[in-house]
Amino acid sequence: MRKEYALFSVVMVVGTIVCGTILWFIVRSAAQTPQDMKVVQLDQKIPAFYDSVFRTTDFNSTSLVIVDPIVGVRGKPFLNYYKGLGPHDALGFRNVNVPRVADIVTIGDSQTYGNNVLISDNWPSLLTKELPDKQSTVYNMSIGGWAAPQYLDAFKKALFFQPKVIVVAIYTGNDFHESYKTAYSIAGWKPLRPSTELTIDNLPKVAFPPPKSERQKVIFNDGYETEFTIEHRLVGNDRSEPAILAGVQIVKNVIDRIAALASKVSGVKVFVTIVPTKETVYSKRVKQENIQLPDKYNLLVTDEGKNSDEIKAFIQTKPNLTYIEIAKALIENATSYSAFYPENENGHPNEAGHGLIAKVISEAIKPSLDQMLSGLIKVLSDHNEYDFYYIKDGMMWFVNSELIENKNSISEIKLRELALFTPKGVIRTKSEIFW
Numbered sequence: 001m002r003k004e005y006a007l008f009s010v011v012m013v014v015g016t017i018v019c020g021t022i023l024w025f026i027v028r029s030a031a032q033t034p035q036d037m038k039v040v041q042l043d044q045k046i047p048a049f050y051d052s053v054f055r056t057t058d059f060n061s062t063s064l065v066i067v068d069p070i071v072g073v074r075g076k077p078f079l080n081y082y083k084g085l086g087p088h089d090a091l092g093f094r095n096v097n098v099p100r101v102a103d104i105v106t107i108g109d110s111q112t113y114g115n116n117v118l119i120s121d122n123w124p125s126l127l128t129k130e131l132p133d134k135q136s137t138v139y140n141m142s143i144g145g146w147a148a149p150q151y152l153d154a155f156k157k158a159l160f161f162q163p164k165v166i167v168v169a170i171y172t173g174n175d176f177h178e179s180y181k182t183a184y185s186i187a188g189w190k191p192l193r194p195s196t197e198l199t200i201d202n203l204p205k206v207a208f209p210p211p212k213s214e215r216q217k218v219i220f221n222d223g224y225e226t227e228f229t230i231e232h233r234l235v236g237n238d239r240s241e242p243a244i245l246a247g248v249q250i251v252k253n254v255i256d257r258i259a260a261l262a263s264k265v266s267g268v269k270v271f272v273t274i275v276p277t278k279e280t281v282y283s284k285r286v287k288q289e290n291i292q293l294p295d296k297y298n299l300l301v302t303d304e305g306k307n308s309d310e311i312k313a314f315i316q317t318k319p320n321l322t323y324i325e326i327a328k329a330l331i332e333n334a335t336s337y338s339a340f341y342p343e344n345e346n347g348h349p350n351e352a353g354h355g356l357i358a359k360v361i362s363e364a365i366k367p368s369l370d371q372m373l374s375g376l377i378k379v380l381s382d383h384n385e386y387d388f389y390y391i392k393d394g395m396m397w398f399v400n401s402e403l404i405e406n407k408n409s410i411s412e413i414k415l416r417e418l419a420l421f422t423p424k425g426v427i428r429t430k431s432e433i434f435w
Helices: 002-032 035-042 049-053 056-060 123-130 148-161 175-185 187-192 230-235 242-262 283-288 295-315 327-333 351-368
Strands: 065-068 072-075 104-108 138-142 165-171 216-219 225-228 269-275 321-324 375-380 386-392 395-399 411-413 422-427
Touching (some): 123 351, 148 165, 148 187, 148 242, 165 351, 242 321
Parallel strands (some): 104 165, 165 269
Antiparallel strands (some): 375 386
16 A cells, blocks of 8 residues: 555655756746747647737827837838828739739838828839730838838738749838847848848837928029938948848849849749938039038938949849849939939928839839730630630620630630639620621
8 A cells, every 4th residue: 555655645746847948948938938929839720810810909090100020110000091002902002903913013111111201102002004005003112110121021922923024112211220230139031131130129229201401492593492401311321330231132132032032933024222411402403503401411412322333243243133224314314304202301202203213213114014915815824725704904804605706816824814814794686786
């Protein structure tokens, strides 16, 4: 009896020690999981899809953006027009709806989102108007406050739209600063960090919005007035700051990863452009008219130019990426036309600025897009049989195959292209043929 009791006691002690050890490891592991990555760990399980898309907290939010553990912030889904901003689709991006397929996907920050203009006047929307003879359905994946790490995340998602063209727009105004902030504050972006010696504490502080004391009024000879925020933009471009140089390297790291992803996908052409600051856009005009500005202005233009040149040179080393130069067009046109930006301190382009950007980008991407389809076409269905359609002005009608006399002469397209058109009806009999 005593032996059995002794054996029972030993088993209980050993069991307690083992359970305690296992519990200690579980608690320790949970404690070491970064707070901003806990949602990601949950994603390893099968998420509730509809609950993730249709979140009551997101829908009831009064903010334009929602905090996110991966991209920092994302757009509020289902946002209606709000003080010139919006609308947002179900994914929180500035589009009227989410298409099944998009010919063009644009990725960027508020410069591409289109602060200051209606959705119809931002440069992504204007691409369709500039490309009337091309298949040019556009989906804009841009959010204010985003930078290079977020562009990389969006790029991966953009491929689901089976685009012909992806345009990534880097903004020199704050992308180096914001890229550093994202990479050094969110653990998931740690692989982008170029230095283990730097921390988030090395990031230069910047006041937003810029205080009135940092706003420099500029008056051009034609009477146009605007305000520069020289110190504000210099913080994001100052090459004497290790964090900004690291931010430039983070942008290059992202470009490298985008190029690697693009090399694994066929049928998509990737373009990268660099959007300059308002201060740089007017730099040639300032010099021509001999407008006197603080010394920091020249330092800003110089450092921004060096940062831009470094990024441009790196893009051009990637054979599967194409660089689009928009800064020169803005700078040259600003010497004869002033009003590309608001008359206050806001650094986002107005309608004229977005219009010029759209013209330059549309010319660059035009050869990579398909011609606008029209007339009778055929598609090989999943049943290995041809379906016939009539296409006109972006709309399509299903056509009874018995009405098609010479089926072999009909042009064939892929199912992907069919998703671009809006179904309008069915042509069942000869009497219904209208072409």
